[in-house]
Amino acid sequence: MSNSGLVNYTKISPNRTSPRRNKIDRITIHHMAGNLTVETCGNVFAPRSRQASSNYGISSDGRVGMYVEEKDRAWTSSSGANDHRAITIEVADNAGAPGWGCSSAAMAKLILLCADICRRNGIKKLTYTGDTKGNMTLHKWFASTDCPGAYLESQMPTIASEVNKLLASGATTYTWKGATATGGSVPASSGKVTSNGKIAVDGSWGIATTKKAQAVFGTVQDGIISGQPISNKKYLANAYTGSWQFVSGRATGSNLIRAIQRRIGAAADGYFGRKSVMKFQSWLGVSVDGSMGPATVKAFQKWLNKQ
Template identity: 55%
Template sequence: MGDDVRYDAAAPGAPGHPWRVARLLLAGFVVLVMAVAVLCIAEYSSLPDNVDRVLTQEEQAQVIADNSPLTDYVMLSPNADFPRDDDITKITIHHMAGDLSLEELGSRFSDRDRRASSNYAIDSDGNVALYVEEKNRAWTSSDRENDERAITIEVANDEADGDWHVSDAAYDALVELCVDICKRNDITEFTYTGDERGTLTTHRMFNPDTICPGPYLNGKLPALAREVNARL
């Protein structure tokens, strides 16, 4: 016959003692935290060396040469996938929900905790910023599949709330930028269908909780498609 092994539940080393359970839970938590830290380090240690820092004039010139020549400002965000997995076949329009400068938006996109970015942005004066190179996927539209195939553009609003109006200068720059993107990426027809099937999409198509890009730009999308197509 084997010995009948019994434990005193009140003893600190007993399997069911609260101290032992607490130590096991703490050890599990520490392992989880370390695993998350390792994943974060791995994610950001693989970033391109021109991301999340001020570039020299020569570096900026090279980045602009590889992307839109209409770019006036460069601040490359770490919040992106490097590189994107699909060919570029779409452009997705967003609004800033405010009249931010390109530097202000770049600062927000440099915040790794926000986990947000766009490829380009346009301010109310019509200046263009590049935050994520076209070869990389920006984190913009609440839809990975769309952003893998789309160049995303944030446009400043010169009026808050209401119809979220954008300036004529910003809209004209948007037309120019869309034409340039389409030509360089062989998008031969810029189609707005009102849903995700078109080559012109918007944020609200993928997130029912947002009105982005706002009523004003939403109303301009058919005209935007016509103006861009006329120049392709």
Template identity: 50%
Template sequence: MTNSPLVNLRIYSPNHSGRRNQPITKIAIHHTAGAVSAETIGNIFKPRTRRASCNYGIGNDNKIVLCVDEKNRSWCTSSSWCDNRAVTIEVANSKNGGNWPISDRVLTTLIDLVTDICKRNGIKNCTYTGGKDGVLQKHEWYSNTNCPGPYLGSKFSYIASEVNKRLRGNKSVSKSKGELYRVRKSWSDVKSQKGAFKNLDNAKRCADRFGLKVFDENGKIIYPIGKTIDQLAREVIRGGWGNGEERKRRLTQAGYDYYAVQKRVNQIIQ
């Protein structure tokens, strides 16, 4: 069992259980809940008193740190069942708070790393099912936590799709083809377009400013996913998404920004 050749630095953590007792069939993607470098991720898990670790970390400097060899079970997902089967990855955010975003280049590096893990461990289909039966795993399924955060959590289907393209021999990630994200009222309403952006975060900000949507080059709505924040907020008020943790879970699993929706709910009912 080998480690990824994509690693830029090694800062080993003593916090692991030694040899895992299951073959690698899962990949658990976490977020650091902070905009930190790869070196900082390594140093966070270095003290024994931390009692936590990960196999890999990707910093907001776009470097990959190895903290625990893949052959060993890290202490990352609050689950012996998951951590024995999963290579665990901590991903740094591009800024703190909000929907805890990560940068586009870090997302691309994450896809590179997940693809490499799949190839070396014989995972021929990187699945995301929204449940524990898939390859990609979320910390929030095993513990009362918001990890991997709303933004990264909404990207799991995309990550699986892009990894599988590479596993099938197509090595290019969609965004590397120079894809433009178009901000319009509808795909057919070309005149309503406010801009075309290479950076998805910029496209989202434009869409939020003008109350529009972001479309990919095939006319698929990228943001908001399916419905606007206002539509979702009114559905929440009508009881359509449940309450408390159930509401957070359902909105997040559907790919929506729970915090943005809840903020709009609060504004409407005030």
């Protein structure tokens, strides 16, 4: 079983099942919920504590990363039954919520990568039916998540159509001419630190904010907040999934969250739920409503930059 020749960067994640149990007969497209490079995405999937991965990732400049070889099952869609049969692809967002848009370069490479996957694995036609009857599936069908975001979900029929045109013609070049970004800006703190070592105060809690907090609180600096119950996601609107790990099964909690909880006087269970958010807001001196919005995150980012 071969891998794609379109790959520009490789960082194999330990989070995989080797070998996969089933023949590859479907593709599942995800979004990164952040404008991550293929290198940053690889770093996200590198820790065993992350318990997540994908076969491929595509950055906004159209580069392709490989994190799990096609012969192995990636841990991407909260469904072993799906992922043992699927090649999973994470696509960077160059526009944020609510639309989560993607760049023309990313979309063009996504079409080419899907066509390449189909050719090498004997998939004659890519079919999106809006349910699991087709061979294009969505993460949201297997877990309580918005992934792949409104933009990519709206483009699934077009993606299938464009891939099938390439399969029919044999073409290996492609230019995306469809719609692209639809949404707010993707926060710099999803993966960047300013030149003076401080994080951007943008109200969005991504990888850079997590790493800064881990440094301040003395926990492992991997940029990941692990083991958060997906039921708590509704209280954490500005927590970006490139950094926060939400799970539908048994959640183990996060050492960083435990350290923060001890500092603010909350129960140190490692889960950032509504009660912890309220304690956090009170400690920061912002309005207490139990929902971690941009004002709460900005206050925390300002506090971190003073440490």
